[in-house]
Amino acid sequence: MKLKISQSELDVMDVLWREAPLGSAEVVARLHDKKDWSARTIKTLLSRLVEKGALTTEPDGRRFLYTPSISRDGYAGPATRRFADRLFGGRAAPLVAHLAEGDGLTETDIAEIEALLEKLKK
């Protein structure tokens, strides 16, 4: 059961991972600034995500409310590992190095990662 979510679909999931359930019009509203898509396009993406089982629907009057059926972490974990494998042979350090390039890491990020590493070492 490998759930394959495409790039554009991920943008939609992102909205619903932040806030759910939402109706399609609300998703459209949330995406309005970020992406220059027609409402139709977003509706299509929502439908495909439902087909794929990434979203659950719940009727709310004449419309549907959409809710993710996988958590962001549930999806991101395996995806991250596959990503690291393909690009860096699974080694984590180069990945972090790329993130760090050009001020990619905030103070907070650094602190959090350090805390994380501390815990791992114990």
Added chain:
Amino acid sequence: MKLKISQSELDVMDVLWREAPLGSAEVVARLHDKKDWSARTIKTLLSRLVEKGALTTEPDGRRFLYTPSISRDGYAGPATRRFADRLFGGRAAPLVAHLAEGDGLTETDIAEIEALLEKLKK
């Protein structure tokens, strides 16, 4: 000039990033254990990569030698940032956390990342 390399194509690039130039038969040999692809398939991927400009060719008798025209880092850097953006809104810590799950980080990885963070803080 956005170079778009697909998943399967990346597996081919990986071989050539490790060792280049190589002829197609050699690439096929290197991939034999990893992927269960016919030689035809790999040839197609090589051709597509050449079309896309990700590989350079150099005639060597009746065959071609393939060499990457972008470095692994040159490709991985932007790709990593896009990946982090899409999945974690650009925040690095959750990404590292996922990598760490289930013993994903070796001692060496941890040490390297720590060194990296040290340098960033200065």
Added chain:
DNA sequence: TGCCTTTGATTACAGACGTAGTCATATAAG
């Protein structure tokens, strides 16, 4: 010297993806 093998070129084809349009219907507004 004529055929098999290797290699590159060209072609194939289904399914996923990006990006919508059309249609029917339910509903809100007047």
Added chain:
DNA sequence: CTTATATGACTACGTCTGTAATCAAAGGCA
């Protein structure tokens, strides 16, 4: 009650991907 509108269902269509097969040229082997 009638009409404009919002919403979901279905349809569209060109491109990209995964995964090859076929064809032709060029050299190796019998």
